[in-house]
Structure formats: C-alpha cells, structure tokens
Amino acid sequence: MINITLPDASVRQFEAGVSSMDVAKSISEGLARKVLAAKVNGQVWDASRPINTDASLQLLTWDDTDGKSTFWHSSAHLMAEAVESMFPGVKFWVGPPLDNGFYYDMDLGDRKITEEDLAALEKKMHELARQNNVYIRKEVSKADAVQYFTEKGDEYKLDLLQNLEDGNITFYTQGQFTDLCRGPHIPATGSIKAIKLTNIAGAYWKGDEKNKQLTRLYGVTFPAQKELDAYLLMLEEAKKRDHRKLGKELGIFTMDEDVGPGLIMWMPNGTVIIEELEKLAKETEEEGGYKRVVTPHIAKESMYLTSGHLPYYADSMYPPMELDGEKYYLKAMNCPHHHKIFAAEPRSYRDLPLRIAEYGTVYRYEQSGELFGLMRVRCLHMNDAHIYCSKEQFKQEFMAVNDMYLKYFKIFGVDKYVMRLSLHSPEKLGVKYVNQPELWKETEEMVRNVLIESKIPYVEVQDEAAFYGPKIDVQIYSVIGREFTLATNQVDFSQGRSFKLHYTTQENTSETPIIIHRAPLGTHERFIGFLLEHYAGKLPVWLAPLQVKILPISDKFIDYATTVKATLRKLGVRTEVDDRSEKIGKKIREAELSRVPYMLVVGEKEMNEGKVSVRRQGKGDMGMISIDVFAGDIKNEIANRIAG
C-alpha cells in the first residue's frame, strides 16, 4: 500500500500502481469525469499513469492552469491527427499550448492550408473527438524512435530526437496519430467539445529567419461550446477597445499611403493628448532636477560611428542621405546628441548628476511586417533623458528613475505590467553587445541590486539588453495580447567611453560618467496607443481632447450656452457648444459616443437659475448645479489629474 496526500493534507491509502484517475473515482464519479491530468509530487502527469510510491497528488481540471495547458496540448495532437488525415505525408515540428489555445508547426511540402480548409479541419477534429480516443503513453528506446521517424521520413522529429536521452523518450498515440511527446495528455479526446482554428501563419523553424518557414496553425478548444462562445465574445469586446479603431473614431491620429508606412499624423484631438503628456513630463522632470534641451533630427555618419550605433543598429536606421560628400543619418535615438551637449563644456563632479531631457523625434526603419498601429511605428517621439553620474551616484539616480515610473503609473492607474530585468547573452558579445564581459557582469549586478533593494517585483530575461548595457523594461500587453515595452530604464557603461566623456573629480582626476538612458513615458505613439486601450477611449478629464460639451435643449438657449462656454474657457477648460438644431437625445448620444467626459444640458430652468445640468460620460444625469460649482469642481479634477 502507498500513501497519497491530497491538497487538503488528507492522506489516503491505495495499492501501488494506482492511477490518479482511480483516486479521483474513489472520491467521486463527477470529479473523475472532470479530471484532465494530475500533479504528482509537483510534476504534471497523465491521469492514467500508475503511481508506485508515496506521493502528493493534485487532480487537475479545466479550472487549473496546468489542466488547461494539458487540454490544449492534447488538442494540438488532435489537430495534427486531422491535418495528417487531410494532408498525408505532412511533417510536424512542435505543438505547444499557449496562454489561450495552442499551435502546431508543420511542413506541408508544396501544399498549403487555406482558410477554407480550416472549417473542414474543424469538422474532422470534431469527428475524431467524438470517437473519444484514448491518449496512450508508451516509453520507447531511442533506436526505435529514430527508426520510426526515419521510416516516416520526418526529419524534424529526428532533429528533436538528437537532443533527447535514451530511456527518457515517450510516444503518445491517439486514434491514428502517433507523436514524439513528453506529455502529459488528457485521458481521451472526448472531452474536447468546442473547437476553433483561429489562424494560419508562417513561422521560421527553430525561430531563426535563416531557416525554412513552416506553417503554423493556431487553434483554441474548450470543454463546452458556451465557453468558446464566451471566448469569442471577449475577443470582440477587446476589438472595440483596439487603439486603431478608437484612434479613428475619436479623431486622434491618421496615416496615409502617400506619407509612408508607420508615419503617424496626429490630428488636433491627438495633439491635445500629446501636449498634456508633455506638460506632465516637464513638470515632473523639473522637480527631478532635469534640464531640457532640443537637438536636430539628423547627424553625420561619424557621430554614429563614434557612438557605436552603426555596427549594431544600421539595419534599423533609414539609409543616409549624402550632402557635400558627407553622409547624414536621421537619428534613431537621441543619446549621441545629448552626449555632445555633455561634452560641449568642461564638467566637474560638481555638475553631476547632469540630467538632460528632450521629447526627441527619432526615426527607425522598422521592418514593414512589424508595423502595428501606434504601437510600432517609424517616427516616434521619445520621453527621453540622459543622466550622467558617478558610480557612487548611480544607485540613487537609478532608483529615482524607477520612482518616476511608479509615480506616472499611479496617475494613469497602470497596474497590469511586468518589470523585466533585461540582460545580455554572453555568446553574442561583440555581435549584438559591446564586448566588455566584466563591465556587463558588474552593471547587471548593480541593476539587479537596485531592484531587490527597492522591493520591485521583476522577471529576468536573457538577450534583451541594449547593446550598451542592461535595462529595466516595463512590459505591457495590447488588447489583442501583444507584448510591448512601454517604458525603459537603461544603464550605459559604453558610450561614455566611446564619446570620451569625462569629468574632473574632487581629487582632480578624470573620470568617465555612467549614463542612464530612461523613457518612463516611452514614446507618445506607444503610450497614447496604450492609454486609448487602457481607458477604452474614455480618457480622464485632464487628458480628454474636449472636456466639456454644452448641449442646449433648443436654439433658444444657444446664447446662454455660449456664456457658459466663455466662463469655462477662461479657466482653461476645453469646451464646445453643440449648436445644431437637433433634438437633445441625439446631441447626448453623439457626445456620449465621442467620449466627452462632461456634457452640460442647458434649457429654460438652467438659464433662469444660472445653472447647468451635468451629465457624466457613461454615468448619466448627475443633476443640476450652479456654473461656479461645476467650474470649481472640474478645475480641481483637471489640476490634480484625477483619473476617471
């Protein structure tokens, strides 16, 4: 007999060789039907796999993340079975679960899957699911596995096998489909009830663009149709707050084929948001001891050779223009210009830390396939600044930058983000990163310590550093789930040397400053794209392009409306009057749809009493108050940048 410890700490005894499914059945049939897999001593196992020793056991269902992953992984196998039946001879690479579904990469040879095939594939998957085929696990020797896939002619699985150890190789079979797979899987295909193949895409083999491109088929499945329906509804809701859709509806920005891809034109409404953000940044930076500078959009090649950008970054820069035998580049970053400002005067330790800031316009020649609404563009306005400091000052300065982020995030109510400590990859020294192994080690340690000391939760990721040093990136997700770096805080131990920057120390020696590159508000483009989605277009009053719309009940009250407008305008409140001969219901509807935070309805009563009827966007009628009270309230709301 063995002891099985359940999550509630209760211990039950079973014969050795009992499966998780048997344990589930002993608890209740209903539970057994829901079990997808089990966590045995912390490892996710097939529910049918025998347990031979004392163990802790957690039964996994659809409600567990690991249960969902197993379900989707098994769904990927089901999809592969359907694909193989329709496209005999297809070769498979890998088919992992995702946060929301799964994919499988495959080589279809000369054939291709079209969108019309998806419906047929879904139908086939349903058919195979209904057969309720059991997922059978089988341990195989490496020799047998190699033989199997050699006969099948599948070089991709053979490639996977190369890196696997003999004695540690398993096959899974369901129905007619056998795959090399470490598992685990759900008991049988029957629990996959709702199936949606979402899209077809290309994906480079092993993620390397030099390799062959495989076909990647994405899908998502659920144990019940209503869950799929809910998921699809959620996707539709998400699309409604997509910044590209909102940006068009609200007149924030536009793009034009004749201007060029990834080049944003900010319309008047968008420009108001930009100006408010810059005002916030200027105030905050002034408090933080920053000085503002302005630099040109172009510079000579020699500067980018000095900075070291050209070897690492040339592909992302617009090609140079030649003038008088000199090459000029559009700047892709502001740092070299700022370094020249540092170098323009002799600096002493008394000048440090020197913090210079600029909302710099930079141009990056992003690959055409990468462009995405406002989130990924070719002309961007960075909330940029560079801090030149001594090694001793570094920690305090770096922490102050982190504090600035957190201050901003509080104002905007940003809470869904991941702080990422982005480190270099030693094997790419000299290729993607400056070749200074010791400095990398030292600086990464410095940054990590700041995070630990500030008690900021973070994740560490390799191979995401800037070429000149490690950084902290703030990762956010667009409504369609794409990940972006919103803000960044970077350490640079390299450019100070390449620009021969130095300052005189107290001991009259010469030192090179450490440089911090930071952009807590990222770029206007990405930040505003993010804000539109974050607020679903309902910007807080201080950011709203139009803050108050006055809606006269009829033409007779336009004069009164105009005096109300003048009062508010005097206080700097962005106000308009809807003076069309429309019914009040229509004026309200359109004002609501354009997300004006405050609507003031004025008619007979209001005019006679010198009042306004306040309607808050999304909240409805708030009642009648005097103009002065309303003006005082909104002024306060704007001045304090109150959210929502």
Place this chain on the structure above:
RNA sequence: GCCACUUUAGCUCAGCUGGUAGAGCAACUGAUUUGUAAUCAGUAGGUCGUUGGUUCGAUUCCGACAAGUGGCUCCA
C-alpha cells in the same frame, strides 16, 4: 524582410458562378425648436487600392506593386 489574408462612397459593410455598383450612418439643403443615447423629407457623393494580363467585355479571374491585418523574425 518572410508566410497568409484583406483593400468597394468620409465611416461600417452588401454585391452568387465576369455584362462598368447599392444600404445605413456621416455630409449638404429644407422643415422641425425639441428635457437626458438616433425627428422627418430631399440632394449630392465611387475611373470598386494602383498597374499589367486573360476576355467581345473585369469590381469580379490571373500576375506585379502599394497599404493594412494575423503571425514569424526584430524592437520603444
């Protein structure tokens, strides 16, 4: 850049297997003077992304290019 898809009026979208186009909203004109999410009537608006080809004839079929979109690679 690579794989796939999309492109019809200002916007959202119809237009079956080839016979040069329609709706709603917006715009404009007129009537209406309205009390918290769409008043009524009329008018105007499109070389169907661009460009080659097939065809008696192309918005429709095929190719190239451009832009956009979903991914991959890359990145704020």
